[in-house]
Amino acid sequence: MKVTNEFLIPFLGLKLGKHQFEYQINKAFFDHFEYDEFDSSAIKVNLVLDKQSTMLELNFKHSGTINVPCDVTNEMFDLPIKGKLKLIVRFGEKFNDENEELLILPFGEHQVDVSQYIYEMIVLSIPLKRVSPGAKDKKALEKLNNIEVKDEQEVKEEEIDPRWAALKKLLTDK
Known part of the structure; x- marks a missing residue:
């Protein structure tokens, strides 16, 4: 995925405390990840970044709809989805993202890319069985x-x- 400036958060210049970010996610966002499970999406992501002296705490919440085919009738319908994710960012000797709730950035890093976390949060909130209310x-x-x-x-x-x-x-x- 090509990193866009929209999802890079330069935390170095931010004051200690909470900062809020908002993103509108559409189909083009998922095209960058080559994910084509649905036709369109209208998802709103709210991110609260709590900057502390030794770490960052990121709280993601999303809600919206995706247009998917029904597994029973194969008709297209808007499926409502919502979810949340909490991520702790600490600083260490080298980059490490093995833990899904903890991200370690190298000392001297001045920005964090949140696009991968937004993508995973949304994709994991999509149910495996998609049945339209009419079906x-x-x-x-x-x-x-x-x-x-x-x-x-x-x-x-x-x-x-x-x-x-x-x-x-x-x-x-x-």
């Missing part, structure tokens, strides 16, 4: 229409094996 109603109606009401006698007659019916006949012949 649930259609499915339930189809099941109700397919159910036939049978009399108790019909059910009992269908359940009796013909071999047992012959044996029962012997009992009633006495």
Whole structure:
């Protein structure tokens, strides 16, 4: 992914305390990551950066919709998604992002790229099964229409094996 200046936060010039950032995420953002699971998106990401003397605390929250095909009917619909992520940024000898909740930046670094974290937060909030609200109603109606009401006698007659019916006949012949 090509880093854009929009997602680079220069924390060196910021005062200690909380700072708020807001991003509008659309399909072009996901195209940079070569992610094409949906057609369009309208997602708002709020980021609160809490700068402290020895570390940074990043709190991400997102909400919005993505346009995906329904797994049941294959019709396109807007799926609402939301989620949050907390990230601690500390400083050390070398870069380390092995831990998903802790990022270690080398001493002397003056900015942090948040695009990868926004991408992962959004992608992980998308459910595996995507069913449109209309598909649930259609499915339930189809099941109700397919159910036939049978009399108790019909059910009992269908359940009796013909071999047992012959044996029962012997009992009633006495």
